[in-house]
Amino acid sequence: MIENDRVHYLDNLRALALLAGVLFHAALAYSPLMHNFWLTADRDKSVWVDVAAWFLHLFRMPLFFAIAGFFAARLVNQRGVGGMLNNRMARVLLPLVLFWPLVTAAIGWLAKRAASTVRNAPPLLELLRQNDLPSLPLSLAHLWFLGYLLLFYLLIWIAATAEWRVAASWTLAATPARLLGLAPLLLAPALASVSAPTPAPEGPLPQLWAVVFYGVFFFFGYALHWRPLLLSQFRPLSAALGIASLAAHTAFLWLLKVQSRHTGAHLLEAVLQAYVSVWMTVWCLQAGQAWLNARLGWLRYLSDGSYWTYLVHLPVVFAIQFQLLDWDAGWPIKWAISVLVTLTACLASYHFAVRGTALGRVLNGRPGRREGMAVTSQGRRS
Amino acid sequence: MYGQIVEQVTAKILAGDWLPGQAIPSIRQLAAGSKVSVITVKRAYLELERAGIIVTRPGKGSIVAESSDLPRQLALKDFHAGLSAMLEAADRLQMDPASVFQEVEKELLSHRGAGLAAEERGKTA
Amino acid sequence: MTFAGHDLQMIRLLVVKDWQVYQKQLAGYLAGLLLALSLIGTGRTWSFNAGGLLLLVLLVSTGFFAIGHIVVNERKESTLPFVMSLPVTALDVFIAKLIAGLLIYLVPFLVVLSTTILLVLATSLPDGLLVYAMLVYFFMFLSYCVALCVAIAVESEGWNIFIQMALMTMLSPFMIWAGSLQSIATNVRTNHIVWSPEVLSVFGGEVLVTALALAVTCWFHTRKASVLQSS
Amino acid sequence: MTTAITLAGVRKEYGGFALQDIDLELPAGQVMGLVGVNGAGKSTIFRILMGLIKPDGGQVEVCGYRMPQGQVAAKREIGYASDDMRLYKGKSLRWHMDLVRSVYLDWNEPYAAQLLKRFDLRADQAMGGLSHGQRVKALLLLSLARHPKLLLLDEPTTGLDPVARGEVLEAIAEVLGDENRSVLFSSHNTRDVEQISDYIAFLHRGRLVAVKDKESFLESWRRILCQGEWRDEIAAVPEMVSVRRNGSVIELKVRSFHPGLTARLQQLGLAISAVDRMDLEDIFVTSIAAGERQ
Structure with missing residues (x-):
């Protein structure tokens, strides 16, 4: 049914998840929680940014990994594990190798320039200015997700080679109730081992908690490919899931505000985050299947450009927000400007400089059949 | 062992499975078909030819002899x-x-x- | 496609074959290596140490089992006659074995090596550790090469185990000795990466021994008259 | 006529074993059975033919290629299976088939599928779980499916149950249909050799005792049953290989039989009651026993 055609709702959801990343990263400058750790942290900040941004943060990457898992399964199904790996080398490893140095260099350069020009320097920039640090610590920045994707693709190869069918059968045997009720509890220890809200695992080495946490979503998506009817079983729960997630997130934020480094409270935070992640990911998937399962013109285009946009957006956001630091305006205006300018710049550059070029082919597959970043159908000719 | 082949061929002809003038399997075909060496079949065919039961024409294979009796x-x-x-x-x-x-x-x-x-x-x- | 009388395509095929025969084990080792890396990446002292230890143990054992699997087993399990029935010369098979053996080891080895470099340079570990770590890693690589060569030349399980054990027991004396080298001892806890003549000559020695082992095995193999002498 | 195999004056010595002065020729399109007891040197001959062992002297030519120099080209035309050959335990037959297919251009997949079915083998089963018979059939499948010009089969039917033996012989016999394809196979089951081979080579203690086309080989041996007084001249008849006496009944086994021989025996005062052809098994045992006595 979906073998030879695009899975529209996942294409659309993936585009939205990646674009949500732009909104999220642009919002961090106005987050009180991140004020001390963010290069472009602004003087004007609001607790409402924390409320919204960290809610989004809890499920945008899980959702993305679930979708990536689904498309990995689709590739394995169409071309075998070797074919999947070959395809992923071109679509994931190559962009990582190409963009990581560029992004790192760009951010480093921007930060250095800002350190000498900006008057209202945020704490992190001030630190850079004072200590004259040689460079920022080695980090994959926002491209860490590519590293983890590669790791998960490798795990698929390992599992297929070693013929570990047990894990697959467990996933396939999961019922909706177990998935929503028990799976989050399994994820909680991973989240409990890091600070809340969860940091980006951007270091050069894989972080165990992130491997487990995002890996579970990835393999959930992988299993979803073989259980196409699973999502519709969640539909009756749609409203309940949304409300429960919001409630859990509120509880989480309240705990975060009142807790005093208490281990029990930290554990509870982890549990709450895990529930919100799983529930909202499932909610998004079923909502996408219900409402976005069609070829929507504007989203279609966004979906094509979303990979490129996501890869390059962070330096652009930084470049804009460094300029905005010394401007006296409210955070909503600054945020809106940084988002709009970033999206415009990224999509325009995509349209004029990437779409028809070799780079566009690397990111989106062969011309004429742009399939977003995770899917191609080279095997099919029409 | 070639005796068996001789008997086999004669029986087929007597039963009317192979009619006079009809081509019979080549030596190699028969050998492969009955899991018997080529040389054995060759010898059996020689024997059959000497007895006038089959006729072998060089390059054209063997046929059942046309004699009426x-x-x-x-x-x-x-x-x-x-x-x-x-x-x-x-x-x-x-x-x-x-x-x-x-x-x-x-x-x-x-x-x-x-x-x-x-x-x-x-x-x- | 031939080069100097060797059928490169056949050699490639034999290497791929060995890779596939060993693939299942290799997948297990890779999974273990990923776990070890994740443990190290977690950054706590206990997990850092556990991950580091796991990394080294996996590296040693993957080498040990790679040799057992692709060299010793070929004779023990009587698959050699099958390989030799393919259109290959004994020398092609030998070259393929050598390449496959190195390749199968180099995959986990390079993972571990690059991780170590990354760790030393990117974390608070003293950068001077890099020189020492490289010396030790190349000693492990040398040990593997020698063991591989001996296994290919002798093809006896007993000798293989003996040589590998002997080389393994030499690792810690080597680590102590290398640690006592003047330029290592003075720089290992600092952020200076110093390639002193002393260190470079040890490196040179390591490279020389590796090359010698490979050369002797090649010489030995070209003189071998029969592949399946023992019946 | 071209020859598939030519061995001339081949010698090989190792351990306590010596292969001596082997002269052997297998014309293309023929099937030759190599007969001999265990340790006679059959496997050594196969290995020399495959270029796996370099002989101490003599010349070896297989499919027109000098061995062992031409072994790569020769092995492209040879399908070789031996009793001591094993496949990779952890891998499936399909994997092995793909491996062989990637080496030889003339791999015939439909024929391979047909052989799979006939041999009752499953392609996705790991080799480790196969019985001896299945393993032999798998090896044979890998050789046969690429239509090699020359099949070298070292003890292909050893240890097989009668059904599997039948299947294997049938598959080998299919090769007989093609006059360009030759087979050399060894067996200590003389019935298999007698059934499908055109030529018989008799190997004993590293020496070729006889090489002949099967029909004249079988034709040349007779078992003669007679009665009469024993005289030592009887044993001295040059064709005499074996003599057994039981009272006045004398059983003689002779080689190079010719009609004049009966007359000669009658001259020696023997009354002949039967002259029978012998089967290969009988010839085999008789000549080995005679060889031991010398």
Whole structure:
């Protein structure tokens, strides 16, 4: 049914998840929680940014990994594990190798320039200015997700080679109730081992908690490919899931505000985050299947450009927000400007400089059949 | 072992499976089909050809001989084979021709009945 | 496609074959290596140490089992006649074995090596550790090469185990000795990466021994008259 | 006529074993059975033919290629399976088929599928779980499916049950249909050799005792049953290989039989009661026993 055609709702959801990343990263400058750790942290900040941004943060990457898992399964199904790996080398490893140095260099350069020009320097920039640090610590920045994707693709190869069918059968045997009720509890220890809200695992080495946490979503998506009817079983729960997630997130934020480094409270935070992640990911998937399962013109285009946009957006956001630091305006205006300018710049550059070029082919597959970043159908000719 | 092939082919012809003039399998086909070496089949075909049961034309394979009285020929061949076996045994017993005839006559008499034998003898006399 | 009388395509095929025969085990080792890396990445002292230890143990054992699997087993399990029935010369098979053996080891080895470099340079560990770590890693690589060569030349399980054990027991004396080298001892706890003549000559020695082992095995193999002598 | 195999004056010595002065020729399109007891040197001959062992002397030519120099080209034309050959335990037959297919251009997949079915093998089963018979059939499948010009089969039917033996012989016999393809196979089951081979080579203690086309080989041996007084001249008849006496009944086994021989025996005062052809098994045992006595 979906073998030879695009899975529209996942294409659309993936585009939205990646674009949500732009909104999220642009919002961090106005987050009180991140004020001390963010290069472009602004003087004007609001607790409402924390409320919204960290809610989004809890499920945008899980959702993305679930979708990536689904498309990995689709590739394995169409071309075998070797074919999947070959395809992923071109679509994931190559962009990582190409963009990581560029992004790192760009951010480093921007930060250095800002350190000498900006008057209202945020704490992190001030630190850079004072200590004259040689460079920022080695980090994959926002491209860490590519590293983890590669790791998960490798795990698929390992599992297929070693013929570990047990894990697959467990996933396939999961019922909706177990998935929503028990799976989050399994994820909680991973989240409990890091600070809340969860940091980006951007270091050069894989972080165990992130491997487990995002890996579970990835393999959930992988299993979803073989259980196409699973999502519709969640539909009756749609409203309940949304409300429960919001409630859990509120509880989480309240705990975060009142807790005093208490281990029990930290554990509870982890549990709450895990529930919100799983529930909202499932909610998004079923909502996408219900409402976005069609070829929507504007989203279609966004979906094509979303990979490129996501890869390059962070330096652009930084470049804009460094300029905005010394401007006296409210955070909503600054945020809106940084988002709009970033999206415009990224999509325009995509349209004029990437779409028809070799780079566009690397990111989106062969011309004429742009399939977003995770899917191609080279095997099919029409 | 080639004897088996000879019998097999003769039986097919006698049963009418292979008709006079019809091509029979090539040596290699028959060898592969009956899991017997080529050389064995070759020898069997030689034997069959010598007996006039099949005809081999160089380069064209073998056919069943066109003679109208093939069954009779085959029977005759059997007869001659028996005859030569008998003579071989007679040699071993060091019988002289006269006693060989005697034995044959005796056997004929008991086999076909006395009257018939007498009639035969009258004709030849 | 031939080069100097060797059928490169066949050699490639034999290497791929060995890779596939060993693939299942290799997948297990890779999974273990990923776990070890994740443990190290977690950054706590206990997990850092556990991950580091796991990394080294996996590296040593993957080498040990790679040799057992692709060299010793080929004779023990009587798959050599099958390989030799393919259109190859004994020398092609030998070259393929050498390449496959190195390749199968180099995959986990390079993972571990690059991780170590990354760790030393990117974390608070003293950068001077890099020189020492490289010396030790190349000693492990040398040990593997020698063991591989011996296994290919002798093809006996007993000798293989003996040589590998002997080389393994030499690792810690080597680590102590290398640690006592003047330029290592003075720089290992600092952020200076110093390639002194002393260190470079040890490196040179390591490279020389590796090359010698490979050369002797090659020489030995070209003189071998029969592949399946023992029946 | 071209020859598939030519061995001329081949010698090989190792351990306590010596292969001596092997002269052997297998014309193309023929099937040759190599007969001999265990340790006679059959496997050594196969290995020399495959270029796996370099002989101490003599010349070896297989499919027109000098061995062992031409072994790569020769092995492209040879399908070789031996009793001591094993496949990779952890891998499936399909994997092995793909491996062989990637080496030889003339791999015939439909024929391979047909052989799979006939041999009752499953392609996705790991080799480790196969019985001896299945393993032999798998090896044979890998050789046969690429239509090699020359099949070298070292003990292909050893240890097989009668059904599997039948299947294997049938598959080998299919090769007989093609006049360009030759087979050399060894067996200590003389019945298999007698059934499908055109030529018989008799190997004993590293020496070729006889090489002949099967029909004249079988034709040349006779078992003669007679009665009479024993005289030492009987044993001195040059064709005599074996003599057994039981009272006045004397059983003689002779080679190079000719009609004149019976007359000669009669001259020696023997009354002949039967002259029978012998089967290969009988010839085999008789000549080995005779060889031991010398």
